[in-house]
Amino acid sequence: MIKVAAAVIVSDGKILAAxxxxxxxxxxxxxxxxxxLExxxxPKQACQREVAEELGDQCEVLERIEVSxxxxxxxxxxxxxxxxxx
Incomplete structure (x- = not known):
C-alpha cells in the first residue's frame, strides 16, 4: 500500500490541480x-512538505477531508x- 497526502487548495472558487x-x-x-509519506x-506533515517542495510555499494544513x-x-x-x- 502506497500512503499519500494531498492538498485541496481552494482560492476564489477555483481548485488547484495539475x-x-x-x-x-x-x-x-x-x-x-x-x-x-516519508x-x-x-500525513499532515507530508502534505505540508510536499506543498512547500512543489509550489515553493508554506501552507497551513487545515483538516482531513472525509472522502474515500x-x-x-x-x-x-x-x-x-x-x-x-x-
Whole structure:
C-alpha cells in the first residue's frame, strides 16, 4: 500500500490541480499537490512538505477531508489523506 497526502487548495472558487505529463506514469490524469509519506512522517506533515517542495510555499494544513481514501491504480494500491479547508 502506497500512503499519500494531498492538498485541496481552494482560492476564489477555483481548485488547484495539475495535469500529469503524458510520458509519466498516470500521464494525462489530474492530481492535487502532494505525494508519498516519508518514513516517520504523518500525513499532515507530508502534505505540508510536499506543498512547500512543489509550489515553493508554506501552507497551513487545515483538516482531513472525509472522502474515500483507498484507490486501486495500475501502479498499486493507494491510501490518500486529503487535507483542505474546513
Amino acid at each position: 495535469k500529469r505529463k503524458n510520458e509519466r506514469l498516470g500521464g494525462g490524469f489530474w492530481e492535487f499537490p502532494g505525494g508519498k 518514513p516517520g512522517e504523518t 481514501r483507498h484507490f486501486t491504480t495500475p501502479y498499486g494500491e493507494l491510501e490518500i489523506d486529503f487535507f483542505g479547508p474546513n
